Amino acid sequence: MENAQKSETNNHRLLKKNGSSSKKNEKRGKALVYSSAAIVIIATLAITLFLGYKGIRTFFVFDVSVWNFLTTTDWDGTENSGAFSFIFGSFAVTFLAALVAAPLGIGSAIFMTEIAKKWGQKVLQPVIEILVGIPSVVYGLIGVTVIVPLLRDNVGGLGFSLLAGMIVVGVMILPTITSISADAIKAIPQDIKDASYGLGATRWQTIYKVIIPAALPSLMTAIVLGMARAFGEALAVQMVIGNVKGLPESITDQAATLTSIITLDMPHTTYGSVHNSLLWSLGLFLLIMSYVFIIIIRFVSSRRKV
Amino acid sequence: MLKVKKHAENNYGESQTKERTLDKTNEPEFNSLLDLRNLSVYYGDHQAVKNVSMPIEKNKVTAFIGPSGCGKSTLLRTINRMNDQIPIAHYDGEINYDGVNILNKDIDVVALRKEIGMVFQEPNPFPKPIRKNITHALKFMGMAKSNMNEIVENSLKQAALWDEIKDRLGDSALSLSGGQQQRLCIARALALQPNVLLLDEPTSALDPISSAKVEDLVMELKQHYTIAIVTHNMEQAARISDNTAFLYNGDLIEFGNTSDLFTNPKEQRTEDYISGKFS
16 A cells, blocks of 8 residues: 555656656757757847947947938048948849849749749759859859950940849849749649639739739748848959949949948958948948848738738 | 430530520430530549540539549549649540530630639638639629629629628638638639539538538529539538439449439449448
8 A cells, every 4th residue: 555655656657757868868959959049049149249339339439420421422431431322332233133033033933833844843943953052253253254244345334333233143143032932832822723723814814813912922022032132242243343432323333332342441451440440330231231131021921911 | 324325425416506505306314514425534544534424414403422532523623624734634535515525625725614613622712802802803804894893793692692791892802701712712703604613522611501501502503504513422412413423433333313313323332322331
């Protein structure tokens, strides 16, 4: 009786046991996963705080006016420097590239998911995966050796221009947009497509009126992700855009972007100088913009269709 | 079985006429609008429907019953060429409709689907407002906007949905209950004023009350439309259909008047199936 009682209270097979080996493994696994998550969060926070500290110094230590910094175009590495031409350059390249890549990307996504499924999956998909993997410096090289001379001979100017940046970055973000769009279109349930075909809609009517509207939030996400990539791209842009400090007057003019100026100017500045600090501020601006892009993506993809 | 084949042979000549109604002086056993003749459907090497010949009568409800995988849905989807979506699907035989073989490769499937509408197993409204679900296909046909309100109202009334949702035509179709969504899908098909309505297990995803409403609707609609319905629910077939076809493994085992087939099946397998010996 007493024994039975004891085994029931202390030793029952259903009771929690302390110190068993499986329990230890459990704890180890938990620690591993938790610390991975913690490191990622700490790294993100640290980068943000460091860049924030460095970037804000410009405005507090060197008394550069934020308004002046964001709206004027005279970049001479002094307290009066303004970064507007680079901000404009970055946005111009981003939007122009999206203008090229969004229709082409969504178009080819529709082609490979709806029109030539077999061929699309066998040929187009691997091609796009290869395009994603090509390093940006290679895009830049091709831009310098092919696009720039081509523009110089056919459009005029030096060839190094916003237009060259638009083409190179557009081609660069094309695979990103295509592959995300293709996934989005594939995720549209066959049910809705059947409904449309069953009502006597043609394939194009179904694509245009049913598939695209239903996939729209994800297609927007694809475009914004592509734009985020374009905004942050440094090397390929720097190689073809000309890096002239001033506002471009036309699409064939040379320009500069936030990223290209950081990579070009950083080696020539002294640590702790105004010029150096200004570059940190450009970096902070890039970081803030990448947060904005993420917020836009969150907002767009969380928005339910009617 | 025999009877059906004989009928098909008798009827073939007459069904070539341009009129949709068949010559009544000849007193055909079935006043068929669609005539399936030796229809076989293949998915690659697999034959899903085997040499089926049967009529689908005008202004009647024809039910297709049989165990899962017997080819009944495939057969139904062949009638408005929805199987064309599947690259490996191909056909043999004929389906005669209004003097043409609709399996002919010269048939404009888009025009065909406007005359032979389809409602699917899962309610599949577009993720759009209720009204737009109905006008969706009308716009493709190039209909003037002024006529649309009337058609929206009429088709929703026909689908017995108007009174429930007339005040919220602008709401998302996805806010409706499953049964309402399915009736919206029926209304959407009716808006095109089809001759034939194909229903592929339209109540299998619905609760009993919603199912009953859809069944009532089908009974109502057969006055104006020819209806073919696939169902795995034998009681439903018995309740709402005039003719029933029993398929098994792609073969048409038995076809006939519903009450005859259910009370006095000629084939042992039909009897076994309707008495629940296998499913």
